[in-house]
Amino acid sequence: MLSFVLMLLIAPVTPMADVISPADSYPLDICAVSGKKLGSMGDSIELVHEGRQVRFCCQGCVPTFKKDPAKFIGKIDKKIITAQKDKYPLETCVLSGEKLDNKSKSVVVNNRLVRVCCGNCAKKIKDKLPPKLTAQLDAAIVKTQTKKYPLETCVISGEALGSMGPAKNVIVGNTLVKVCCKGCVKKVALNPAKYIQMVKTPAKTKLKK
Template sequence: MFGKTKVSLIAAVAAVLMMVLAPASQAEERVGDPFTLDVCPVSGAKLDSKGDPVVMILDGREVKFCCAGCKPQFEADPAGFIAKIDKLVIAQQKDFYPVQTCVVGGGKLGSMGDPIEMVVNNRHVRLCCAGCKDKLTADPVAFIAKLDKAVIAAQTKTYNLTQCPISGETLNANALNIVVGNRLVKLCCAGCEDKVKDDVSKIFAMLNTGKVTAEGSDEK
């Protein structure tokens, strides 16, 4: 009898621990795009100016800092710094926005006043009106997927890299298309995808120059 009670108690404790720990582990997973800026939102310094950047996940959104000292400052005013990040993200991504229609409502941007500029998990999204905001936040995955298709369609013809920015391998018709920060990135294989998201700023630099560099790829 005692043995059964002991086993039941252990099982109950294990179940409680799983319930407590599961949300914490899930909260550490990045949702959506990686951090696309190359500067620290707190100090304004380049992310790599003090060694490897410090990474934080806030409600699924990735944020990077130049050093551990900046993280507590961010945590003291997350809303203020997120607003600052959003402004920088919009400025960075707006020129690459692929469509003149709302990805949620389908209306023409500007037809109902100034478009609503939003950032969802580090991705700039433009909406026709405030009424579309709740729909976007309720199902961001579906609408970001729709935006991804528009980015690929708009940027494929003008894509300027002939090599995978990670491996240096020549791209062919079977290249993998991914979208990061509203920019198309073509890869030789799925194995390179996570490496793109580890250091987006280097990939963007290659897209800007049209040249794959050894510094930003596995090619030596």
């Protein structure tokens, strides 16, 4: 019995998979390496690089990314900045509170655009945005995007928002996505680009009865 217990204690432990929140999930609908549409070559491949989720069109793109991740992260960042800049909700730096202007810096932190007043502030949040500042950005997104939220139904279930209690707010790539219940929140992270697009170009849908 003792030997069995010792075997359990010294046996290698399989690391748990990285858990990525919907807010930090990969927000683009294209492969980080080839630029091809995700899903065009079967199920997309997911990789977590230094805590950041990246998706690929096929397994063959993964080793290419790993050879020079900085190169592809730089390209991804440019696309994320372009996609998220127009709807950025704050007019001041999240760190200093200074007014944002043409000299302000755009930083991508875990697949989210964060705008700051200067290079010094950019360095401070390069790897991680403190929870307090994340909450500040999230609150601003909810406040500004709720006013003109275009959908009446949950992007996951199709149920009417409010039919199962207050709708849940999910932030994906700095875009507000509303779902009907807690059970749908995590599902948004499985295909974030799809749900971002549903909010940006809403189709006319009938409410479920």
